Amino acid sequence: MEIAYREIEGRSGAYWLLLAVLAAVTAAGLAGAWAMEHHGHIVTGMTNQIVWGMPHVVAVFLIVAASGALNVASVASVFGKDFYKPLAPLSGLLAIALLAGGLAVLMLDLGRADRLVVAMTRYNFTSIFALNVFLYTGFFAVVALYLWTMMERRMNRYAKPVGYAAFVWRLVLTTGTGSIFGFLVARQAYDSAMLAPMFIAMSFSYGLAVYLAVLIAAYAWSGRELDAAMLRRLKNLLIVMIAAVLYFVAVFHLTNLYFARQVAFERFVLADGGIYPALFWGGQMVLGSLVPMAMLAHPRLGAARGTVVAASLLVILGGLAQMYVTIIGGQAFPLELFPGVEATSSFFDGRIHPYAPSLPEFALGLAGIAIAGMIVVLAVKLLRFLPERLDARLGESS
Amino acid sequence: MRLGMVIDLKRCMACYGCQMSCKAEHGTPPGVFFARVLKREEGHYPTPRMLFLPVLCNHCSDAPCVSACPTGASHYAEHGIVDIDKDKCVGCRACMMACPYNNRYFHDERRYYFGEAGPTPYEEICSDRHPEGVVMKCNFCRHRLAEGKDPACVANCAAKARTIGDLDDPNSTVSRLIKERGGFTLHPEAGTGPNVYYLAP
DSSP states (O other): OOOOOOOOOOSSSSHHHHHHHHHHHHHHHHHHHHHHHHOOGGGSSSSSSSSSSSHHHHHHHHHHHHHTTTHHHHHHHSSSOOGGGGGHHHHHHHHHHHHHHHHHHHHSSTTTTHHHHHHHHHTTTTOOOHHHHHHHHHHHHHHHHHHHHHGGGGGGHHHHHHHHHHHHHHHHHHHHHHHHHHOOTTTOOOOOHHHHHHHHHHHHHHHHHHHHHHHHHHHHTTOOOOHHHHHHHHHHHHHHHHHHHHHHHHHHHHHHSSHHHHHHHHHHHHHISSSSHHHHHHHHIIIIIIHHHHHHHOOOOOGGGHHHHHHHHHHHHHHHHHIIIIIIIIIOOOOOSSTOOOBOOSSTTTTTOOOOOHHHHHHHHHHHHHHHHHHHHHHEEEESSSSSSETTTTSSSS | EEEEEEEEEEOOOOHHHHHHHHHHHHOOOOOOOOOEEEEEEEETTTSEEEEEEEEEOOOOOOOOHHHHHHOOOOOEEEEEEEEEEETTTOOHHHHHHOTTTEEEEEEEEEEEEOOGGGHHHHHHHHHHHHOEEEEOOOOOOOOHTTTTTHHHHHHHHHTEEEEEEEETTTSSSSHHHHHHOOOOOOGGGGGGOOOOEEOOO
16 A cells, blocks of 8 residues: 655644644753853752763653654664555654753753864764763764655665665664663673663663654654554564563563672662652652553553553653663762772761752753654654554555 | 873871872862872871872773773873863763773862952963863873973972883883882773872881
8 A cells, every 4th residue: 555644734723732832842951051150050960970961861861762653664674574664754853853852951951062063073982971962963863864865755765775874774773872881880880781681672772662652742743544453563563572671671680680789879869769660660660661561561551542642641741760770770879989998088088979850950941851752743843754544555656 | 101190108208299289280279179188097006007099090001081082082192191172162061971090180160269259460371371161180290291290290299209201211200119018009990001100008
């Protein structure tokens, strides 16, 4: 069956209201960034010990999800599953939008955002951060090219090779993002080769959850038809991805527990670290993984669109909790300057570093999500990203 | 030449002279101490003892902060000193995440010790040395070394617990102290090659 893509009308009051809300959240985030720039990081919860805060939690989540959102398109072109073909353009659009949202937050949080040109022109190639500048900008280019080959009929024959390139690029990109933490030899929370593959698994799960939530909302709000069989396959895929993340998280923590030097940190993050174990067990594990898995796997409930959306949102919230535990929890645990010795000072040594995110940080983080949302909302109105109807038979012969 | 420092923990009596002289030399903002002193209690009654552990940037030979810095702002200067080119720093704080020794500070905004009363004349002069939105750290007082002087923390140590010298020269005082007294570094397992050595108390 031929796939017919069409822009959404986007003339309703609800459409403009959604756009206005997203614009307002973005404006609030920009105001937060201005406050941080004007008054310094003293208006945030960040300190010289918790150097990356709430904006980084959201930014890294969005960047990881961006790579995973492209997965649906990859399944179609790389693994030859024509069934997913109609879903591919939205997949590419989400990948670009999420990455743009995440990078916007990171850029606005820089101490000297005005020196972005320096970051883009002077590279230290031993730095994973510098390499990520290439990976992120390259990702935009590769996915844009991929979208062109998918959406321009004359270019369709190149979709497969470009899809392969995009797939490899996204794997390398997420490896790079995971390695930001994996290469941190300084901190007990990180310094692990496990983090790169774990971030890849996380990207599959977060990206697909975002994709599902956006897909269902877009089709429901534009009154288009969305086939139950198509949704069933996607939600089953999400169950597998959540399970993969659980596997990596379990192996990561179990491995750490075998190393004597890591036990104190594991006890902190899993048992007696206050907010961090609560977020790990309650947020990431129960609400963000086990509950959505049970919801999606339920034979009757799992088929309902509302359930799929709710489960996807829970996976997203669980992902944010996971990022909070990883990024903030990893810094809150004190660096061990003299191993085996309890050293203190009148400054910050030897104690758990407190962190309470402030309003500007929340605003900036939410702005990243809103920027991604605005890009998607505008793009589906201006360009043909969504098939007129999504039927399981679509794309099978095309 | 590889510049390094040896700190004799037996001599350190926690007068905090290093901490204060460093602060005076660099005029750092409130809360920023390039050199600081940690304390630790050891043993039990009736023979407890208090140990003091002065810490500063370790000027590592394979510094993770230099590797992590995306723009090359953190770099190796002369004699292996790790320093920051403040004009290249974008304030991403990647180096602070990477430093295993917690010896870097983010200078987000000018702050003064007397709050609303504004800066003292001394703070006014010093604050110009520290641009905002970038990371700052100990640089072994490069400006003093260039004049043939010791770093402020070394020159002002009342107990002469600190010695600076060439670690590549086997006959230098620092090399001899390390060899004779069994100098050790912090976190050798991290493979960063710290150039600050400690002599056991």
